[in-house]
Amino acid sequence: MPPVGPAELAEQAEHFRRFAGETARQLPLYHRICQAAAEDAEVVARMFLAPTEQRRPNLLLAAVHDLVLAGEGDQLAAWYASVTDPPRVVGSGGEDPWPHFRSLALDHDGVAQRLATRATQTNEVGRCGPLVLALAGLAADAPGAPAGGSRPLGLVELGASGGLNLRLDAYEYRFEPGGAVGGPSPLVLTCRVRGERPAPVPAQLPTIASRVGLDLHPVDLGDRSAARWLVACQWPDQPERIHRLRTAIALAHAGPPRVVPGDAVDGVAALVDEVPAHALAVVIATWALAYLLPARQRDLMATLDQLGARRDLSLVFAEQPLEVPGLPVPARPDGVDDPRFTALVRIDWRAGRRAATRLADQHPHGTWVEWLTG
Numbered sequence: 071m072p073p074v075g076p077a078e079l080a081e082q083a084e085h086f087r088r089f090a091g092e093t094a095r096q097l098p099l100y101h102r103i104c105q106a107a108a109e110d111a112e113v114v115a116r117m118f119l120a121p122t123e124q125r126r127p128n129l130l131l132a133a134v135h136d137l138v139l140a141g142e143g144d145q146l147a148a149w150y151a152s153v154t155d156p157p158r159v160v161g162s163g164g165e166d167p168w169p170h171f172r173s174l175a176l177d178h179d180g181v182a183q184r185l186a187t188r189a190t191q192t193n194e195v196g197r198c199g200p201l202v203l204a205l206a207g208l209a210a211d212a213p214g215a216p217a218g219g220s221r222p223l224g225l226v227e228l229g230a231s232g233g234l235n236l237r238l239d240a241y242e243y244r245f246e247p248g249g250a251v252g253g254p255s256p257l258v259l260t261c262r263v264r265g266e267r268p269a270p271v272p273a274q275l276p277t278i279a280s281r282v283g284l285d286l287h288p289v290d291l292g293d294r295s296a297a298r299w300l301v302a303c304q305w306p307d308q309p310e311r312i313h314r315l316r317t318a319i320a321l322a323h324a325g326p327p328r329v330v331p332g333d334a335v336d337g338v339a340a341l342v343d344e345v346p347a348h349a350l351a352v353v354i355a356t357w358a359l360a361y362l363l364p365a366r367q368r369d370l371m372a373t374l375d376q377l378g379a380r381r382d383l384s385l386v387f388a389e390q391p392l393e394v395p396g397l398p399v400p401a402r403p404d405g406v407d408d409p410r411f412t413a414l415v416r417i418d419w420r421a422g423r424r425a426a427t428r429l430a431d432q433h434p435h436g437t438w439v440e441w442l443t444g
């Protein structure tokens with residue numbers, strides 16, 4: 071490991087301090103670990119095993135969580151709800167998870183190896199709740215949809231990760247209030263409906279004629295250690311998210327989604343061209359376009375403008391407006407913007423003309439939706 075200066079160490083320590091104070095404020099285990107890590111120069115120095123762009127607390131947390139999931143977590147496992155039910159409660163019984171975390175972080179070769187080679191990765195199926203509302207509306211409005219019916223959709227997902235959200239018609243949805251759709255399925259996704267407008271819960275899920283994902287680093291769900299890493303990147307303080315993810319991964323073994331490696335901007339045209347003509351081509355992206363630089367976001371729109379001149383096309387994305395300055399995000403109708411919200415936006419190209427609608431705002435993981443149109 072190259073020598074690390076005090077300023078770099080202090081910067082890394084600050085990441086842990088901020089993670090403890092903000093992100094993990096309501097996650098007792100990760101709050102305790104990150105608070106202690108911020109004051110421990112030896113643990114902070116471990117971050118320099120990772121490439122620069124990956125030096126964030128989540129990577130170390132995931133590296134240790136992955137060991138715990140693999141059964142190598144020793145006594146630390148008792149605090150992890152992902153492997154112990156019920157887990158030990160942080161701060162109770164005079165016992166502290168930190169010394170156990172610390173010794174794994176410093177002494178286990180598996181942690182060093184993961185820090186050097188892995189990148190944090192997520193695939194949040196909860197985002198399918200708001201997404202199915204958007205897609206069902208799109209299928210019903212699509213040019214060529216029969217009166218009172220809907221047109222099949224050809225999905226192309228950018229930043230699809232393991233492709234779990236491409237399988238959105240394999241899940242059951244409960245909108246509260248609003249009703250249920252889909253299923254029965256072992257995976258039930260619950261989405262609270264906020265605000266004044268009812269959510270447009272369809273009578274049935276849209277028909278998906280074709281589906282394919284594109285990702286710089288697709289996750290092969292059939293590879294046990296790759297699938298476990300997806301779980302490791304989630305937070306043990308949120309067992310319900312972990313349960314959702316594990317269920318979705320298990321279901322995907324019956325029909326693994328196709329996710330091809332490639333860049334979202336460079337690879338999108340070829341995949342849109344594959345969508346069968348009877349289907350409406352729909353590009354979807356959830357918490358993925360934020361990873362493109364603003365100039366690349368503009369390049370994506372230019373590419374979609376060209377595709378939209380050739381065939382009817384839609385883009386549905388759920389992204390935080392601040393993170394996507396290169397994409398058109400209409401203002402909320404009431405003008406009250408909260409930059410922490412995720413905007414659910416639909417852009418249609420019909421006969422070459424582009425129109426954008428902010429359908430809703432939602433929780434980043436899809437646990438609630440506030441419908442804004444109709």
Ligand SMILES: C[S@@+](CC[C@H](N)C(=O)[O-])C[C@H]1O[C@@H](n2cnc3c(N)ncnc32)[C@H](O)[C@@H]1O
Pocket residue numbers: 191192193194195197228229230231232235284285286287288332333334335355356357358361362
């Ligand atoms: C936060 S994850 C979200 C994954 C998934 N969309 C979801 O909502 O669960 C972002 C994904 O975008 C992918 N990604 C980042 N930059 C990309 C790019 N330029 N082209 C394709 N995929 C990209 C990452 O590899 C990662 O899988």
